Amino acid sequence: MSMIRLSLRRSACAVxxxxxxITLNGCALQEALNQKTLAQTEAExxxxxxxxxxxxxxxDQYLYGEYLARQKNDYAAAHIWFLKSAQSGNLHGQEDxxxxxxxxxxxxxxxxxxxxxxxxxxxxxxxxSAQYQLAKMYGAGRGVPKDRTKQIEQLxxxxxxxNPDAIRELDGLGDxxxxxxxxxARDNAIQQHQEAERRNAQQQNSQPxxxxxxxxxxxxxTYLAPC
Numbered sequence: 001m002s003m004i005r006l007s008l009r010r011s012a013c014a015v016x017x018x019x020x021x022i023t024l025n026g027c028a029l030q031e032a033l034n035q036k037t038l039a040q041t042e043a044e045x046x047x048x049x050x051x052x053x054x055x056x057x058x059x060d061q062y063l064y065g066e067y068l069a070r071q072k073n074d075y076a077a078a079h080i081w082f083l084k085s086a087q088s089g090n091l092h093g094q095e096d097x098x099x100x101x102x103x104x105x106x107x108x109x110x111x112x113x114x115x116x117x118x119x120x121x122x123x124x125x126x127x128x129s130a131q132y133q134l135a136k137m138y139g140a141g142r143g144v145p146k147d148r149t150k151q152i153e154q155l156x157x158x159x160x161x162x163n164p165d166a167i168r169e170l171d172g173l174g175d176x177x178x179x180x181x182x183x184x185a186r187d188n189a190i191q192q193h194q195e196a197e198r199r200n201a202q203q204q205n206s207q208p209x210x211x212x213x214x215x216x217x218x219x220x221x222t223y224l225a226p227c
Contacts, residue, residue: 053081058088065096075106086118091125094118098130116143123154128161135166152176159183
């Protein structure tokens with residue numbers, strides 16, 4: 001009987017000793033579990049992108065290429081998927097492929113003309129960053145003949161999509177068609193509208209809540225009084 005009591009006391013002590021450890025490490029344990037969950041989620045996402053890429057989905061080909069380039073720093077492998085994506089017509093794949101040829105990353109032979117060709121395809125589909133980069137290529141005569149008119153044309157397209165670099169460069173070139181000024185004016189109008197909404201919200205929050213009135217009856221008359 002005494003041995004049973006002793007065993008129970010030892011078990012209780014073990015629980016009492018362990019509880020503070022679990023409590024103290026609760027946050028760390030939860031963080032570790034969260035990180036594991038995030039890692040699992042990321043792995044599952046990458047697996048789905050790879051599967052989609054292998055099936056010929058141009059968006060997944062681009063995303064899987066981005067994963068290989070940004071997360072694995074494997075630009076040589078990423079180039080293969082950027083090429084597949086670009087050939088399928090994905091504007092993001094086209095832009096990344098253009099950068100491969102422009103910079104020679106991943107061991108890809110540098111080819112300014114090929115870079116300009118793919119950058120133009122992406123720009124023509126509406127990529128503001130590709131439009132801006134193509135404008136720089138026209139300005140420098142890199143991969144294309146130097147052409148100020150086409151440089152400004154591409155800058156204006158990018159600026160109209162709120163590309164800050166394009167707006168800044170247009171300002172520097174004198175903004176011949178006033179596109180940068182239009183974008184500055186729109187920015188100012190948006191900021192003024194947001195500021196007015198913020199002030200209205202502050203005024204509404206600062207106003208005292210209306211007192212609720214209830215109908216009261218003292219047995220002779222009915223009247224309104226604060227609830």
